[in-house]
Structure formats: C-alpha cells, structure tokens
Amino acid sequence: MVTKHQLDGLPEDADLRRADSLAREIFSDVANKWALLIIEALGEQTLRFSELRDEVDGISHKMLTQNLRMLERNGLVDRQVHPTVPPRVEYTLTEPGRGLRATVDAMCGWTHQYLGHIEDARRTFDS
Amino acid sequence: MVTKHQLDGLPEDADLRRADSLAREIFSDVANKWALLIIEALGEQTLRFSELRDEVDGISHKMLTQNLRMLERNGLVDRQVHPTVPPRVEYTLTEPGRGLRATVDAMCGWTHQYLGHIEDARRTFDS
DNA sequence: CTGAATCCGCGGGGATACTG
DNA sequence: CAGTATCCCCGCGGATTCAG
Numbered sequence: 001m002v003t004k005h006q007l008d009g010l011p012e013d014a015d016l017r018r019a020d021s022l023a024r025e026i027f028s029d030v031a032n033k034w035a036l037l038i039i040e041a042l043g044e045q046t047l048r049f050s051e052l053r054d055e056v057d058g059i060s061h062k063m064l065t066q067n068l069r070m071l072e073r074n075g076l077v078d079r080q081v082h083p084t085v086p087p088r089v090e091y092t093l094t095e096p097g098r099g100l101r102a103t104v105d106a107m108c109g110w111t112h113q114y115l116g117h118i119e120d121a122r123r124t125f126d127s
Numbered sequence: 128m129v130t131k132h133q134l135d136g137l138p139e140d141a142d143l144r145r146a147d148s149l150a151r152e153i154f155s156d157v158a159n160k161w162a163l164l165i166i167e168a169l170g171e172q173t174l175r176f177s178e179l180r181d182e183v184d185g186i187s188h189k190m191l192t193q194n195l196r197m198l199e200r201n202g203l204v205d206r207q208v209h210p211t212v213p214p215r216v217e218y219t220l221t222e223p224g225r226g227l228r229a230t231v232d233a234m235c236g237w238t239h240q241y242l243g244h245i246e247d248a249r250r251t252f253d254s
Numbered sequence: 255c256t257g258a259a260t261c262c263g264c265g266g267g268g269a270t271a272c273t274g
Numbered sequence: 275c276a277g278t279a280t281c282c283c284c285g286c287g288g289a290t291t292c293a294g
Binding site for chain 4: 188192
C-alpha cells in the first residue's frame, strides 16, 4: 500500500508547493493593469477614493473599489475611514505596498526607456 | 476663430501626450499575468512553443500564441522558425525583453519576500 | 462621498478541429 | 509541432441605482 505522504512527497515539499501556489495567487492578484496603476498612482501620497479615481484615468468606480479591496486584503494599502459626513476615506501604501511600488516604478521606467524601440518594432511587425 | 493648435496645445505638448498614450498602451499590453509569466519563463533560455507551454503552467494554447504574438510585435521576444518537418519554433527574449524581465524578477522577489506578511494580512482581513 | 448591489452586454479565453 | 479558425460560454467590467 502507498501512503499519502509517499504520493505527495515529504511535508517540506508540500510546504514548498503550498508557498508556490500562494506566490502564484498573489502574483495573479497583483499582475494586472488596474492594480499596478493604482499602486503607481498612490506612490508616496495618501489619496481619497475620488482623487484616486481621477488620478487613474479610465478606471471605473467598480474596478477601483474592487481592486482597492483586493489590495487592502493583501495588506498592500491601508484604508483610513474618517467618520464624518460626508464620509472621507483615505488610502495609503503600506510598507509591503511601497516595496511593490518600487518594482512598478522600474517597470514604468522600462516602458519609457524603450518607447522608441517598441514603436519601431511595431511598425516593422505591422507590415 | 480658434485653431487646432490653440485647442490642443503646442506641438511639443501633443508629442508628449502621444508618448504618454503609447506608454500606457504598452503598459496595458505588458502588465498582465500571462505576458509576465511568459517573460519570466523565458529568462535567459530560448524555448520552443511546447516547452513554453509546459513551463508556464495553466496557460492555454490560445493564450500562449496570443501573448507571444503581442510580445513579438512589441519586439520583446525574437521568434526563430526552423523550416524543418515537423516545424521547430524557438522564442528568445530580445534586449528590451531582458530589460523587462529584470523588473519582473524584482516583482517575483518581492512576492516571495512578503509571502508571510501577505498571508497574515489575508487571514486578518478575512475575519 | 464612499461603497454595495444589480443588471447586462461584450469579449476574454477554453475546447476542439483543421492546415502546413 | 506550431499555428489559425471556429464555436461557445462564463465572467469581467461598465452603467446605474440604492444605502449609509
């Protein structure tokens, strides 16, 4: 007879695979246009919901809340609610969030660095 | 009467806005799960279509071709066709592609660095 | 102002079959 | 093996409405 452990590998292996699937999950959450644009928009400032919507252009009300919830859940943004009327809610990057922002910055830098290359490549390809 | 230039701003401004919209377009192309996973999988190696499909787990035939076309169009991957039978097609990162890869690496590093933080944040949030 | 909920259309994306 | 084309469905995501 074959035990579950023999089929699945040692516990440490199982942990590794669990970590990997978690990493993948986080990656899937974060590696999407809107999430990254929100991170980038937040930068060092703390912004209100409506300011954020103005900042990230083209984003809909729904996508903004949805992504903000996701980012909050993962502990990348801090959500500060001021119990006033009308309500005032401010979003700020947490330390992990700022860490991610650094990589997004790099990506933006990359984009601008290769704008020319890419534009040329496209023209060539499209003919 | 108002000229087009007066409405749109000076030519230099127009150029800037064009560059921005292009940058945004590129960002939207590239800032998606599959594209980034492909970039990461390619790394320094050159891989065949089928190897790539095995490497990037969960990706479908269709998504793989679709994203590869897009990456090729933007000049991020080089597509080498060997006219043999059966055909053999190899993909390699170009220099701009490797540049992007560096930032994706950073993002993966970030993911693993904060795995614990995030897992905790999720548990807290989900209760 | 922020946010949840509902409705709904369109397109992302999977499965399959077919070419070279 | 690599790539394209077709079908089809589910869910993303926009618009709108209601609540606090």
